[in-house]
Amino acid sequence: MKRKITYVVVILAGLQLFAGCKKYLEISPQERVLLDNYYKTPADAFAALVSIYDRFGAQAGGLYDKVAIMSAASDDQVAGGGGPSDINDLQVVNTFTLNPTTGPQGYLWNKGYAGIFRANVFLSKIGGITMDATLKARYTGEAKALRAIFYFDLVRFFKNIPLLTSEVDPKQIYEVTQVAPADVYALIEKDLTEAIPALPNTITGASEGGRLTKGAAQAMLGKVYLQQAKYAQAAEQFAIVNGSTPGQANATYGYKLLTNFGDLFKVNNKFNTESILEIVHSNASNGGWGDAGASEGNLLNIIVGPRGYKPVLASAPDYYSGYSFLVFTKEFFDFIHFDPRNKATVANLDSLEKNGIATYEKGYQNSGYFLEKTIGRVADKAPTGQTELNFPQDSYEIRLADTYMLEAEAILQSGGAVGAGSRAYQLFNAVRARVGLNPVAVTMDNIMRERRAELAGEGHRFLDLVRWGKAATVLAYKGFTANKNEIFPIPQAELNNTKIQQNKEYGGTK
Incomplete structure (x- = not known):
């Protein structure tokens, strides 16, 4: 989906809600489309909807995204790069030395609240547009589901946040206050529950790839319930997504595990049967260094590649x-x-070099083991624009192996049957069978190991460790402090001259 909307001034600006988030545009008055003159046609509604999706896929101008942040915070990866201050936002996450003025929290906060702002404006205006009722309901459902996704990230990352469900009068911007996390979760659940009936069961990837479906919203609702330890409700939602027979195609939604694990990460395999929700990227956006974050390319593809890589043999x-x-x-x-997923997960550059196949420069914190899933390929170079910024590989927000394992976990945690032949057993071991591994018992230790191997480098590990209460132990070697680093500090710019209070974990009172 093309995410840029260049003619809706108030939406394009992504008007941030608080003092430190203002953005300014150089716009000719003749080119302006005022909000009061907008939202007149179905085409206006669609363009505004796309602008909300724009924030869902937004990347930072500093060449990172949510997956990169979560990866740097995990025990499986280190920040790396060219030195100890290279992309400093990732470095301070890696060492858990971030503070209210230093770190990636400004990107996370701005991305979320810009998306919420756009969703709130959209939801307040679409009722006045004359258009097909079914299409209007679908657009409304997408906007609510997206708002829920933004809030789910924000409440997990910052805990104490403002809850905004309508446009904020500019005069009241500095008066906004925070609410209890339970209130945020209540809205998330409400938005997703209301959105699901209006969303389609399936979409056509070629024309609508990246848009929300019933299954995507139900999977997200399952994750929301699981985060709150509402295990039975989580299992119920995941069961709808995963289908009646684990390992077989979902008869309603068509979801099915791919036969070959490595095929998940082939650039041309977008919107495959295992994909539930993905962030769309393109090599045709012509993105450049003037605003790297605005590129439609996947910035992970360039930052995780080996520095100074040079093939020696044609087989490299x-x-x-x-x-x-x-x-x-x-x-x-x-x-x-020795896991069958190793080859599709890890690029062993040291092995390539030792065997005379290729050479590379040793970067900061080099281990020789790179993220094979996401390295940019010469074959996928952009036809135009800045090559580094325009790789087209999509990113999975949710895929089926993830929901299989989460349903098994929810069943286990709710006291359901997990023995041989049970649904939980079949779900969990379908993920293992896909890569040729024998069945094992459904235990939390096995679930933790399986999620680590299956989802490595995809941005899940840190959030899993926090959810399981394991982060303080597993991440101690990186400097993680218990009862602090489970969340991020609220950006200092959001506190200046506002009623928002810093979390007590970072010296505040909230």
């Missing part, structure tokens, strides 16, 4: 030389080395 992988961020640790490599 066609990696595009990158910036050597988010390398795997030796401990993770040892963990996955």
